[in-house]
Amino acid sequence: MSDRFPHGKTEPKNLESFEKALGKPLPESYKAYLFDYNGGLLERLSFYDEDRTKDFTISSLFGLHLGPKEKRLQENCKPWNYYDLEEFKEHLQPYICIGDGSTGALILLHLENGSIHILVTDIAGQPFNIVNIADSFDAFRNSLLSAAEYAQRTSNYELEQRLAEMRAIRARDVEQYLKGKGPLVD
Structure with a gap:
């Protein structure tokens, strides 16, 4: 990480409040990231999908803070609020959006198993596709290039x-x- 706490640190009470609003706890590795970096910019920004057929670049990871609205996890965590995906809300319910890619792809965290995915839009004949990236947030961080x-x-x-x-x-x-x-x- 190269830019820790660009918009301030998160407090345990902020994290507890966010988890309560979600109705589910966040995976421990992702909570550790929020406490250690809270949306900080990464030195390693590129990654591949699980099959190594598509590559992506991180534009930003969100944090729990009062900085710019577009960088706040609490404001941007619902993937169905992007790209007119409201009709797919039920399908997207298990995920929260934790960041975005340089091509407009959304970085998703699966709340049930902690896996990381990318939501890609403009797929021929489909409104979106969810691509598996890593089994956990730690595995995702370790895979960054x-x-x-x-x-x-x-x-x-x-x-x-x-x-x-x-x-x-x-x-x-x-x-x-x-x-x-x-x-x-x-």
Whole structure:
């Protein structure tokens, strides 16, 4: 973390009041983050989905404070208040929004099991998609990448993708050769 408490620390009474309003306790690892950083900016901002097929960048994590309204957890925790998703409130009830991504994706915390997800909108034919990111807030924090790590992993990922494509082409060529339908070229 590079910017602890940009809008002040949270107090235990604020956290207790927030949990009471939610009707559920927050996972311990997320509570620890609120007490230790309360919406502070992260040094490591990039992460992938569980399948490592999509990457995201954190724009902000919310905190319990009286700073700017758009950075307050207590003001922004209901995912159905975003993107006209009110009709999906029942489906989104188990989640709270704890931050947002640079592309408008919402960072969600599942209140039942503590897992972290991303809510992505503008999916073809769907109003939104919820993508699993990590099994816990600690696992999420541990998976975050610095700009340099992200660049390296992205390069490696693209290389792996290209190698997979080349292997598929080679396998197709070998299959065609074995069927007598073409030359095998090295």
